[in-house]
Amino acid sequence: MQKKAVVVGALGVIGRYIVEKLVAEGDWQVVGLSRRPEKNSPRYTHVSVDLLNTRDVAKKLKGLSDVTHVFYAAFQASPGNAAGYASNIAPNRDMLANAVTAVDRAGKSLQRVVLVTGTKYYGTHLGPMKTPMRETDPRHMPPNYYFDQIDWLTAYQHGKKWSWAELRPQTLCGFAPGTAMSILPAIAVYAAISKELGLPLRFPGKPGAWSTIYQVTESAHFASACLWAATEPRAANQAYNITNGDYFRWRNVWPRIAAVFGMKPGDVQTISLTQHMADKADLWAAMTRKYGLRRFDFDQLVAWPFADYVFGSDWDVMSDVTKSRLHGFHDVVDSEAMFERMLKRFRREKIVP
């Protein structure tokens, strides 16, 4: 049976990969939503809509009558430190409510809403917490917009024929210009600039972050998990941790990352990337010309506050993914190999030299 998906936040570091995955499957019609325009392609229709503008939503989403699945991955950051993004309640709650309400009212075919939250559910942005994190762990002290999103969605779904699934990833690894949260472009651009300046690839984070346990989630792998969660009967009204399924320490990955760029791995030298990269836009423009790179605005290419946040995490961050495995999602990714593979691809695709 032909399925029709609405991917909310279709140009993000999660949404882009859900779109790509569903379109490749062949039996999905996909509608993507975001404010920015994007080209249509076979089986993909893009709707440029501001989900915080209720008139825009009413006008542009009323025709979505036969939607079977919603994948919700829209997000708005707040200014300042990335650890504070979780407190940005109103826009993140309202975008979800506006999108899901519009699709639900437009037709009768809805089967499942997949809501993307994250490990900030457990307070990974606050400091050390219990590890491994399990889906049954109690929430941290609010505010956190995930709680508002989950509470709204579960209340709204009550008594309806469709179900929801909530997925909690950690630190997505993909490429999406304009995203506020993406670690790989930050590593790639930081490495390329260090190399250009004749520096070794030093670890810019906190000394503790160099050695603690960390985990990430490849965007393409996460998209597979979203597809599974949308169609797996056992996933109805369930929450799941989804990561690559392994753990690493930056100190062990760093030499492999340095090797991708033909650089010497350096030691730890803690700097604020947000501050130290603030004057590097002209250097990047010159490097773009020198190496024939694809043209991006420097501030659209890299989210430095997010990199400072990730490299400042000097406590163990470990999700337990047993529940998703028991319920049928068995894919895993070797994170160390992923860094090497994806960074090589960034170089091949002329995102960085």
Ligand SMILES: NC(=O)c1ccc[n+]([C@@H]2O[C@H](COP(=O)([O-])OP(=O)(O)OC[C@H]3O[C@@H](n4cnc5c(N)ncnc54)[C@H](OP(=O)(O)O)[C@@H]3O)[C@@H](O)[C@H]2O)c1
């Ligand atoms: N990235 C990570 O590492 C990570 C890790 C764990 C959890 N998560 C969670 O995953 C969720 C999605 O985050 P993300 O990182 O994928 O976000 P993202 O890359 O910034 O993408 C956000 C998407 O939302 C769209 N959007 C924002 N405001 C909109 C509006 N008013 N109307 C319509 N579309 C709008 C953006 O497109 P336009 O700008 O074109 O509107 C974009 O397509 C968040 O809740 C986040 O906390 C992310």
